[in-house]
Every structure is written in structure tokens, then in C-alpha cells.
Amino acid sequence: MMVGKVWKYGDGVNTDVIFPGKYTYTLKEPSEIAAHALEDLDPNFAREARAGDVIVAGRNWGNGSSREQAVTALKYRGIAAVVAKSFARIYFRNGINQGLLLVTCPEAVDAAQAGDMIEIGLPASLIRLGGREFPFPPLSPTALGIIEAGGLVQHIRRKLGLASTEAVIVSSGE
Amino acid sequence: MMDTVAGTTRSRGYTFAEKALARAAGLPSAAAGQVVDARPDVALSHDNTAAIARIFRAIGLERVAIPDKICVTLDHAVPAPTARHAQNHAEVRAFVREQGIENFFEVGRGVCHQVFGEEALVLPGQLILGSDSHTTHFGWMGAFGAGVGRTEMAAIWATGELWLRVPESIKVIVTGELGRGITAKDLCLDLIGRLGADGGLYQSVEFHGEGIARLSLESRMVIPNMMAELGAKNAWLPPDEAVFDYLAERRARRQKSDVGSQKLDILANAIYPDGDAVYANTHTMDASRIELTVACPHAVDNARPLREVAGTRVHQAFIGTCTNGRLEDLAAAAAILKGKRVATGTRLLIIPASAEVYGDAIRLGHAQTLMDAGAVFGVPGCGPCMGNHMGVPAPGEVCISTANRNFKGRMGQPDADIYLASPAVVAASAVAGVIADPREIE
Ligand code: SF4
Numbered sequence: 001m002m003v004g005k006v007w008k009y010g011d012g013v014n015t016d017v018i019f020p021g022k023y024t025y026t027l028k029e030p031s032e033i034a035a036h037a038l039e040d041l042d043p044n045f046a047r048e049a050r051a052g053d054v055i056v057a058g059r060n061w062g063n064g065s066s067r068e069q070a071v072t073a074l075k076y077r078g079i080a081a082v083v084a085k086s087f088a089r090i091y092f093r094n095g096i097n098q099g100l101l102l103v104t105c106p107e108a109v110d111a112a113q114a115g116d117m118i119e120i121g122l123p124a125s126l127i128r129l130g131g132r133e134f135p136f137p138p139l140s141p142t143a144l145g146i147i148e149a150g151g152l153v154q155h156i157r158r159k160l161g162l163a164s165t166e167a168v169i170v171s172s173g174e
Numbered sequence: 175m176m177d178t179v180a181g182t183t184r185s186r187g188y189t190f191a192e193k194a195l196a197r198a199a200g201l202p203s204a205a206a207g208q209v210v211d212a213r214p215d216v217a218l219s220h221d222n223t224a225a226i227a228r229i230f231r232a233i234g235l236e237r238v239a240i241p242d243k244i245c246v247t248l249d250h251a252v253p254a255p256t257a258r259h260a261q262n263h264a265e266v267r268a269f270v271r272e273q274g275i276e277n278f279f280e281v282g283r284g285v286c287h288q289v290f291g292e293e294a295l296v297l298p299g300q301l302i303l304g305s306d307s308h309t310t311h312f313g314w315m316g317a318f319g320a321g322v323g324r325t326e327m328a329a330i331w332a333t334g335e336l337w338l339r340v341p342e343s344i345k346v347i348v349t350g351e352l353g354r355g356i357t358a359k360d361l362c363l364d365l366i367g368r369l370g371a372d373g374g375l376y377q378s379v380e381f382h383g384e385g386i387a388r389l390s391l392e393s394r395m396v397i398p399n400m401m402a403e404l405g406a407k408n409a410w411l412p413p414d415e416a417v418f419d420y421l422a423e424r425r426a427r428r429q430k431s432d433v434g435s436q437k438l439d440i441l442a443n444a445i446y447p448d449g450d451a452v453y454a455n456t457h458t459m460d461a462s463r464i465e466l467t468v469a470c471p472h473a474v475d476n477a478r479p480l481r482e483v484a485g486t487r488v489h490q491a492f493i494g495t496c497t498n499g500r501l502e503d504l505a506a507a508a509a510i511l512k513g514k515r516v517a518t519g520t521r522l523l524i525i526p527a528s529a530e531v532y533g534d535a536i537r538l539g540h541a542q543t544l545m546d547a548g549a550v551f552g553v554p555g556c557g558p559c560m561g562n563h564m565g566v567p568a569p570g571e572v573c574i575s576t577a578n579r580n581f582k583g584r585m586g587q588p589d590a591d592i593y594l595a596s597p598a599v600v601a602a603s604a605v606a607g608v609i610a611d612p613r614e615i616e
Binding site: 087092096138139143156 | 209332335405407
């Protein structure tokens with residue numbers, strides 16, 4: 001069960017405002033990447049968000065570029081999860097594979113207000129908010145395992161008995 | 175149909191995506207929204223195989239888990255245009271040799287999506303995942319094809335499986351018959367123009383109706399290929415006798431077995447949605463109302479009727495790619511160019527989607543007809559589709575192409591305009607030197 005404060009946003013938030021393209025090839029340090037999270041959408045976010053906070057948003061969160069920093073910027077900023085009405089396909093996969101919990105639950109999005117406390121229960125697949133409960137489609141053991149392991153590469157290393165506590169940094173290169 | 179999914183009882187049928195992913199995950203059923211661990215029947219990669227191999231090694235493994243399911247072509251920049259590309263090809267060859275990957279196709283065999291169909295390496299009802307966004311292509315035969323990232327492909331090589339979210343489905347019912355000179359490409363551009371580049375976001379797009387059954391297999395291949403441009407995860411067309419015959423014959427030839435038993439086997443594994451499946455949306459298209467359609471710069475959903483852009487000066491006309499580089503496409507172009515010449519100041523580049531297509535076009539005389547008209551042929555593969563080599567436009571030039579994407583810079587030149595159209599429209603435009611209606615070329 002994780003509990004965090006809600007940051008609420010609308011529909012169609014694209015990867016450019018989640019993490020501006022102009023930093024894509026220049027910033028490498030997690031702290032630098034985190035400092036620009038949601039810069040062009042909500043300038044207060046990167047300054048004021050606390051570890052464990054949850055983003056709640058509308059439809060098609062993360063549409064646009066396939067850049068993985070649109071996921072890692074939030075993860076490095078300490079965001080516990082994004083709850084949305086829907087996710088862009090590549091963003092959703094990048095999220096899970098980078099170890100960020102993404103939950104599709106339109107009813108909870110409609111009920112949530114900025115500043116609310118939201119609880120997300122796994123593996124029960126249940127959101128608690130303002131005394132109400134909202135079930136969401138369950139994640140498979142694999143998806144949960146990937147999130148817990150901190151990403152797909154680490155997850156596979158663990159699964160194959162190659163686990164190490166060191167993060168493995170890989171670049172898909174070009 | 176009554177079933178229990180995720181602890182809740184539901185009384186409705188299943189979509190193609192729900193059935194196909196349940197099968198691939200070894201589950202009795204699966205529902206849209208559920209995440210499953212699916213085991214692909216085929217794992218596709220191409221020139222990016224070397225980059226994936228580097229990620230694979232970073233996982234810490236020596237041997238891929240599924241050498242018999244991995245299929246690799248060299249197609250994106252072939253033959254190697256630079257020393258760096260040559261080095262990349264060499265790494266791919268070394269990797270497939272080392273890993274015992276037998277389904278490897280050399281430079282010049284053709285574009286991955288076309289080749290794996292010709293080789294009957296993918297069958298109806300199967301799951302094919304590819305590190306290529308147009309892996310949606312395999313929906314033409316009723317397979318579930320989806321694109322994945324490079325890290326994900328490395329994960330598939332390592333474990334044989336990948337997590338997938340079961341998508342919601344859209345149903346597109348195509349009624350009626352396409353008019354004279356109108357093709358599956360026009361149908362796709364029309365649909366994408368109407369619904370937008372995110373009109374099928376994350377969804378499985380199922381095509382139904384007699385308008386689909388009437389199409390040749392080669393025309394059907396255009397449709398799921400183009401649905402990547404609708405944001406779709408996969409697309410599905412109902413497999414019929416024509417599909418089973420095509421695959422059974424090719425599989426029998428490759429495996430030196432008999433066609434009849436191959437066909438029974440393929441047929442038994444085909445998957446169809448239930449009549450009472452639930453769809454997020456249903457669209458009905460009357461094929462007879464579709465016009466010649468062109469996608470204008472710089473977005474596929476910037477689709478307009480050809481008549482609105484007819485007369486636009488064209489410097490390069492390109493017929494090829496996994497979308498429209500097949501025999502019927504070259505035949506359509508040859509029918510228009512027979513006895514005519516490509517306009518002065520315009521060049522026509524033709525890149526067959528595969529060596530088989532090229533051979534057939536030579537045997538049937540289309541290649542000679544096209545060359546007599548002034549067309550130039552390139553080695554089967556992706557050609558200039560994504561700007562790697564062989565046909566990059568100059569700044570300020572206009573290219574009309576049969577490909578599936580016209581994003582700014584897609585063909586290697588950000589300062590060029592790319593229009594997308596059917597092979598007949600591209601051929602007519604090559605003759606006229608401007609964007610032209612093939613029905614008006616005399
Ligand atoms: S022909 Fe174009 S769209 Fe098709 S696989 Fe090659 S680069 Fe991709």
C-alpha cells in the first residue's frame with residue numbers, strides 16, 4: 001500500500017511538457033533530469049513534489065515521443081505512481097519497464113482533487129480516495145515484479161539468477 | 175458466453191486481441207486492460223539486431239533462450255552504404271551464427287515484414303513481436319503483430335516472454351467495393367485522416383465486412399501495416415481460404431511436407447473474435463465512397479482528396495516499402511507507364527519489397543516496361559523509406575511515395591516535402607511531373 005499527495009492534471013499531456021526535448025541529449029544525471037520534470041506544464045512541481053506523491057491525470061498521458069526520460073524524470077523525482085484515464089502506448093511500456101507504477105482508473109481520476117491523499121494497494125489493485133474504493137485492472141505478476149525490481153533489465157537479471165544490487169546501465173544506442 | 179475474468183463474471187464474447195493474447199500467455203481467457211506474460215511465436219528484428227545484442231549481453235547472458243523463434247533480416251540499409259553500416263551488418267551476421275539463429279535473411283532478400291510472410295514464418299492466430307513499429311503488418315493473415323522497444327526485444331531473447339497489456343478493440347466494418355482506381359492505400363489514408371494519428375491509440379483495430387474479403391492478399395497487407403499510423407498496437411483482418419492457401423503452399427515448400435495437412439493445421443489455429451465481443455468503438459466505412467487520397471506533409475493524418483493537391487510539382491517518385499512494394503503495386507505502375515516516359519525533371523525510383531517480388535516483376539515483364547519508361551530499380555529492402563540511403567531528396571524537393579510515413583526528415587532531408595499515395599498515383603505523378611490522377615493519364 002502506498003500513500004501520497006495528488007498532483008492533478010488534464011487530458012493529452014505530452015512527453016514534451018513532461019520532459020522538454022531540448023534536454024534530451026544533454027542531461028544525464030538523475031538529479032538534473034528530475035529538476036526539469038513537468039517544467040512546461042507546472043513549474044511548481046519539480047520544486048514542491050515530495051517522494052511518494054502521485055500524479056493523477058486525464059486521457060492519453062505521455063503521448064508523443066518515445067523518450068524514456070519522460071518516465072525517468074518522474075521516477076527520479078520520487079513520484080510513486082501515475083494514475084490516468086489512459087496512457088499512450090509507448091509511455092505505458094516505458095513506465096513499467098523503467099519501474100514506474102502506472103495505473104489506469106478513470107473513476108478515481110474523476111474523483112481525485114489536487115492535494116488529496118490517495119492510497120494505491122498492490123497486489124489488491126485497489127485505490128482508496130476520500131473514503132471510496134476504486135478497483136483497477138490487475139497488473140500481472142511480471143509487471144509487478146518489474147516495478148519492484150526497478151526496471152526490466154534488473155528484473156530479468158534477478159529472474160535469471162544474475163541479480164546484483166548494482167543498477168545495470170544500458171543504452172539502446174542507435 | 176460466460177466466463178470468469180479477474181474475479182468478475184462477465185457475459186459477453188471475446189475480441190481477437192483478448193483471445194490471441196490469452197493463447198500466447200497460456201491462459202484460459204484474458205480481458206482488455208489485463209496485463210499478461212505472453213510468449214511470442216516469432217521475435218522479429220533487422221539491422222537493429224546488433225544494438226539489441228549489446229543490451230542482451232548487458233543482461234549478463236551468453237545464449238538466447240529462443241533461437242528458433244528469432245527471425246532476422248538485413249533490410250534497412252542494404253547493401254551497406256558506408257563502412258559503419260558494413261560493420262553493423264558484420265556484427266549481426268556474427269551474432270546469428272554464434273547463436274544458431276537459422277531464420278536469417280541476407281542483404282537483398284527484402285523487407286522483414288514482406289519476407290516473413292513469403293516464408294510463411296508467421297501463421298494466423300500467432301503472436302509476433304518485432305523491434306519495428308510496423309510489425310502490425312502481420313494482421314493481414316490474422317496474426318497478432320506488435321512493435322516493441324529494443325530493451326524489450328533483448329528481454330524476449332533472454333526469457334522467451336514479454337508482458338503485454340491486452341488492448342481494447344475498435345471494429346471497422348468495410349462495406350461495398352472500392353471504386354475504379356481506388357486502393358487499400360486510399361482506404362487507409364482516408365481512415366487515418368478521419369480518426370487522426372491517435373485514433374486507434376493503444377487499441378487493436380479489427381477489420382470486418384465484405385469490403386475486406388474482396389481485396390487481394392497483397393492489398394490486405396497494406397491495411398494493418400498502415401494502422402501503426404493510427405497509434406494502434408495491432409490490427410486484424412479475418413483470415414480466409416486465400417490466406418490459408420498462400421501460407422500452406424509456402425510452408426509445405428519450405429518444410430517439404432504436403433499442402434493439405436499444412437492447411438488443416440493452419441486453419442485449426444486461426445482465431446476469430448466472438449460475435450458478441452465488446453468494442454470501444456465501431457466505425458462503418460462504405461468503400462464505394464472512398465476517393466483517391468494523399469497524405470500531405472508532414473503527418474500521415476494530414477490526408478486530403480487527391481484533387482485538392484493535384485498539380486503539385488514532383489521531383490522524385492518512389493514506389494516501394496513494406497506498405498506498397500509488392501507485385502500488384504509494380505503491375506499497377508507498369509500499366510500506367512506502359513509506352514510512356516517519366517517526365518523530364520522527375521525521377522522514378524522503384525525498390526521491390528523482396529527478391530521474390532523483383533523476380534516475378536522481371537518474369538512478367540513489368541520491370542522491363544518500367545525501365546523502358548525511365549524508372550530506376552534499387553536492391554530489395556527499405557530503400558529511402560527512412561532516409562538511410564539510396565534516394566534521399568535534396569533540400570526543397572518534393573517526393574511522392576508509396577511508404578507509410580511522411581514525417582519531417584523521414585527520408586533523410588528535413589527540408590523536403592513527402593506526400594504519401596497509392597502506387598498508381600505515384601506512377602501517374604511520375605509521368606505528369608506533378609501530382610496526378612492515374613485515371614486521367616492517357
Ligand atoms: S520499408 Fe520503411 S516502414 Fe517498412 S520496415 Fe522498412 S523502414 Fe520500416
